[in-house]
Amino acid sequence: MSRQPARASSGRYVSRLTSGTLAVIMAGGRGERLRGLTANRCKPATPFGGKFRIVDFVLSNCVNSGIRQISVLTQYKAQSLIQHVQRGWGYLRGEFSEFVEVVPAQQQIGGEWYRGTADAVYQNLELILSHRPEHVLVLAGDHIYKMDYGPMIAYHVEKGADITVGVVEVPASESRHFGVLTATEWNRVTKFTEKPAVPDTMPGRPDTIMASMGIYVFNTRLLERLLTEDAADDRSSHDFGKNVIPSALSGLQVFAYPFQDVRTHAQSYWRDVGTIDAYYEANLELVYVDPELNIYDQEWPIWTYQEQQPPAKFVLDEDGRRGVAINSMVSGGCIISGAQVRSSLLFSDVCIDERSLIESSVVLPHVEIGRNCVVNRAILDEGCVVPPGTRIGLDPVLDAARFEVTDKGVVLVTADMLQRA
Numbered sequence: 001m002s003r004q005p006a007r008a009s010s011g012r013y014v015s016r017l018t019s020g021t022l023a024v025i026m027a028g029g030r031g032e033r034l035r036g037l038t039a040n041r042c043k044p045a046t047p048f049g050g051k052f053r054i055v056d057f058v059l060s061n062c063v064n065s066g067i068r069q070i071s072v073l074t075q076y077k078a079q080s081l082i083q084h085v086q087r088g089w090g091y092l093r094g095e096f097s098e099f100v101e102v103v104p105a106q107q108q109i110g111g112e113w114y115r116g117t118a119d120a121v122y123q124n125l126e127l128i129l130s131h132r133p134e135h136v137l138v139l140a141g142d143h144i145y146k147m148d149y150g151p152m153i154a155y156h157v158e159k160g161a162d163i164t165v166g167v168v169e170v171p172a173s174e175s176r177h178f179g180v181l182t183a184t185e186w187n188r189v190t191k192f193t194e195k196p197a198v199p200d201t202m203p204g205r206p207d208t209i210m211a212s213m214g215i216y217v218f219n220t221r222l223l224e225r226l227l228t229e230d231a232a233d234d235r236s237s238h239d240f241g242k243n244v245i246p247s248a249l250s251g252l253q254v255f256a257y258p259f260q261d262v263r264t265h266a267q268s269y270w271r272d273v274g275t276i277d278a279y280y281e282a283n284l285e286l287v288y289v290d291p292e293l294n295i296y297d298q299e300w301p302i303w304t305y306q307e308q309q310p311p312a313k314f315v316l317d318e319d320g321r322r323g324v325a326i327n328s329m330v331s332g333g334c335i336i337s338g339a340q341v342r343s344s345l346l347f348s349d350v351c352i353d354e355r356s357l358i359e360s361s362v363v364l365p366h367v368e369i370g371r372n373c374v375v376n377r378a379i380l381d382e383g384c385v386v387p388p389g390t391r392i393g394l395d396p397v398l399d400a401a402r403f404e405v406t407d408k409g410v411v412l413v414t415a416d417m418l419q420r421a
Helices: 012-019 032-038 055-063 078-090 117-122 123-131 151-157 172-177 220-231 240-248 276-289 396-401 413-420
Strands: 021-026 069-073 099-104 135-139 143-145 161-169 179-183 188-192 209-220 255-260 268-271 314-315 324-326 335-337 340-342 357-359 374-376 378-380 412-413
Touching: 012 021, 012 151, 021 055, 021 117, 021 151, 032 276, 032 412, 055 069, 055 078, 055 135, 055 143, 055 151, 069 078, 078 099, 117 123, 117 135, 117 220, 117 240, 135 151, 135 220, 143 188, 143 209, 151 161, 151 209, 151 255, 151 412, 161 172, 161 240, 172 209, 179 255, 188 240, 188 255, 209 220, 209 240, 209 255, 268 276, 276 378, 374 378
Parallel strands: 021 069, 021 135, 069 099, 161 255, 314 335, 324 340, 340 357, 357 374, 378 412
Antiparallel strands: 135 209, 143 268, 161 209, 179 188, 179 209
């Protein structure tokens, strides 16, 4: 993997490129590996980080990069996502050709819903071409990271690339979750394999692979041609990683763009929070003293819609009935009434009654926890009402009978599970 950053990493050149780019965000994923968390919402709409939703990170990356023409393609259980985008991302100025538009699956071509990522873009080609972009930036809407897309688009132009793929380094043991690339010293991609059991590893690094981030830069007319050809192929599954990119390698210039810090060349923060354990760990990393993901960065803010809530409140000051939070993040609207919160992340409007202990847990919005409860190493989904005296995360056998328990012992609790318990 080349350690050379794009030469045009800032300035008017990059600004011109980003202003002429249309971002297409793939936000229709089911997120099946998140199990109960996506029973009633798509993965990009899942809450993250105390006040955000997962999709806010890619949307913020676009706006902060100067990309102000954004189409969000939805399909699976999209209502909460649509509402969130309408409420939080409607401030762009249409008179300046700025927009964040939500595009539901509409069977625009034939009678099929989206059959794959490439087909989702193909079914919206007419809309994409109507905006007349010079480049199309295809993005996954379900990852957590901060990235300036300007240098990547500049890299694409400077390389004379037909397609550029954003890549990260991940352990080879995780290859079944990613598209894996093989590239020359100068980042020319020679092979792209979707979720291989036995992947090609990086030269001299047998434990590491070059994985696709699900980010692609295309020249617009080339994208139109490739998708039209793919749509006509009955053998194709109409997916960028499985079909379009591998088919392009023989005749086109396809380059990998390493997602690295421009100054240090170190791997930048990027998380695929596609499993319960990964989601849990990425959230709790934020309560560390110095987390790798800095959500307090004023130079690269994460924008979102948030309900108007009063400040968090901590009440009672007696032995055994003291409202405290230690090594934790507590959002607006929370009331900690004579309870203890340790090493946890609380979203907005969480109420915890006296003599309860919440430890190493992620509590989503609008949760009520009764008195004398213990919650340990758990995720409580939005709207949970935990009865007084409930014990979660202490007895693996009892937890498995009532809730979902991961291989790493994290307990997922939803409102429906509590009603059945």
